[in-house]
Amino acid sequence: MTLSMVIINADDFGMSSTVNRAILSGVERGLVTSTSIMANMPGFDHAAGLVRERSDLRGRVGVHLNLTEGRPLSEPIQHCQIFCGADGFFTFKRERPLFRLAKATKEAAYEELRMQLQKVVEAGIQPIHLDSHHHIHTEWAVAPLVRRLAKEFRVPRIRLTRNMGRQPNYLKRLYKTIFNRWQLGRDAGLSNTDLFGDIGDMVFHSRAGWPAGKKIEIMVHPLFNDEGTLVDYNRQPLQWQLEPILRQPLHLSPSIAELQS
Numbered sequence: 597m598t599l600s601m602v603i604i605n606a607d608d609f610g611m612s613s614t615v616n617r618a619i620l621s622g623v624e625r626g627l628v629t630s631t632s633i634m635a636n637m638p639g640f641d642h643a644a645g646l647v648r649e650r651s652d653l654r655g656r657v658g659v660h661l662n663l664t665e666g667r668p669l670s671e672p673i674q675h676c677q678i679f680c681g682a683d684g685f686f687t688f689k690r691e692r693p694l695f696r697l698a699k700a701t702k703e704a705a706y707e708e709l710r711m712q713l714q715k716v717v718e719a720g721i722q723p724i725h726l727d728s729h730h731h732i733h734t735e736w737a738v739a740p741l742v743r744r745l746a747k748e749f750r751v752p753r754i755r756l757t758r759n760m761g762r763q764p765n766y767l768k769r770l771y772k773t774i775f776n777r778w779q780l781g782r783d784a785g786l787s788n789t790d791l792f793g794d795i796g797d798m799v800f801h802s803r804a805g806w807p808a809g810k811k812i813e814i815m816v817h818p819l820f821n822d823e824g825t826l827v828d829y830n831r832q833p834l835q836w837q838l839e840p841i842l843r844q845p846l847h848l849s850p851s852i853a854e855l856q857s
Contacts, residue, residue: 598808598809599808599809599846599847600806600807600808600809600810600811600812600844600846600847601810601811601812601846601847601848601849602629602812602813602841602847602848602849603629603630603789603813603848603849604627604629604630604816604838604848605628605630605631605632605658605725605727605814605815605816606619606622606623606628606630606631606632606816606818607631607632607660607729607815607816607817608632608634608660608729608817609631609632609633609634609643609657609660610633610634610635610637610639610640610642610643610644610660611634611637611639612637612638612639613639613642614819614820615639615818616639616642616643616646618818618819618820618826619818620646620650620653621818621820621826622816622818622826622834623653623656624652625826625835626848627816627834627835627838628816628818629656629848629849629850630656630657630658630724630725630850631653631656631657631658632657632658632659632660632725632727633657633658633659633660633716633721634660634662634666634712634729635659635662635669635711635712635713635715635716636662636666636667636668636669636712637662637665637666638666640719644716644719644720644721647719647720647721648720655724655850656724656850657721657723657724658723658724658725658726658727658751658753659712659713659716659723659725659726659727660727660728660729661709661712661713661726661728661729661733661742662712662728662729662732663679663688663708663709663728663729663732663738664686664688664690664729664730664732665686666685666686667684667685667686668680668684668685668686668708669708669711669712669715670704670707670708670711672700672703672704672707673704673705673707673708675704676700676701676705678697678701679701679704679705688732690730690731690732690735693735694735694736694737694738695735695736695737696736696737697737702737702741705738705741706744706745709741709742709745710745710748713726713749717749723749724751724753724850725751725753725755726742726745726746726751726753726754726755727755728742728755731757731758733754733755734775736775739779739780740779742754743779743780743784743786746786747785752786752787753786753787753788754780754786754788755780755792755813756776756781756788756789756791756792756813757772757775757776757792758772758792758793758794758797759772759773759776759792759793760791760793760800760801760812761793761794761796761801762797762800776788788811789810789811789812790810790811790812791807791810791811791812791813792813792814793815794814794815794816794828795814795816795828795837795838795841796830797814798812798814798841799840799841802841802844806844806845806846808845812846814841816829816834816838817829818834819831
């Protein structure tokens, strides 16, 4: 049986020092193989310091691009009402599909995302992938900006839009298939996984049988609950949720280099 390669990626590295410690705990326990850092959030410096100090984090960090929470790093986007409020903080909620942006807004969004990536690189981190907070990079108008950045910064992979779990109607499934192939896959000159979703999506997807020979990314958001237990964002213990997956025949992988082999 050909083993599937599985990335278990922890989002929100850099959100806060508390979140950072939860993600580090997931890495130490073998529950997390890679993580995605947020350049504009309060815990960034702490997260970057952990990457410098910890050999088990090096070569395992991507960038969690952000246009939906916190304060931007650049000034022009603060004047774009679609993304920011009067106080200059991000307010975009993805309530409706974003198919196009005005030229000035597009330029401001690109500059903000570029500054986030640049800040990560200047901290001594070479990103192994790009993804985004609240999946903003899967908006049709934003995806080309992220592809441009991937090429500029030589990042080999951009996370797919979710294609596991309970899928919506046929038209939306078709849209996701086209989006993943044309915007984020080989047609866009990128390497990628075959499947992406959270733990629940993976468990649902494997009910008919564990997929063999696939490249899979599973998204997690480690946190500590009030009792100090490591949980995912649904507040259920992370290790307990991952056990049905980790019992399967698979190869845990942190990086695109292994996915390409």
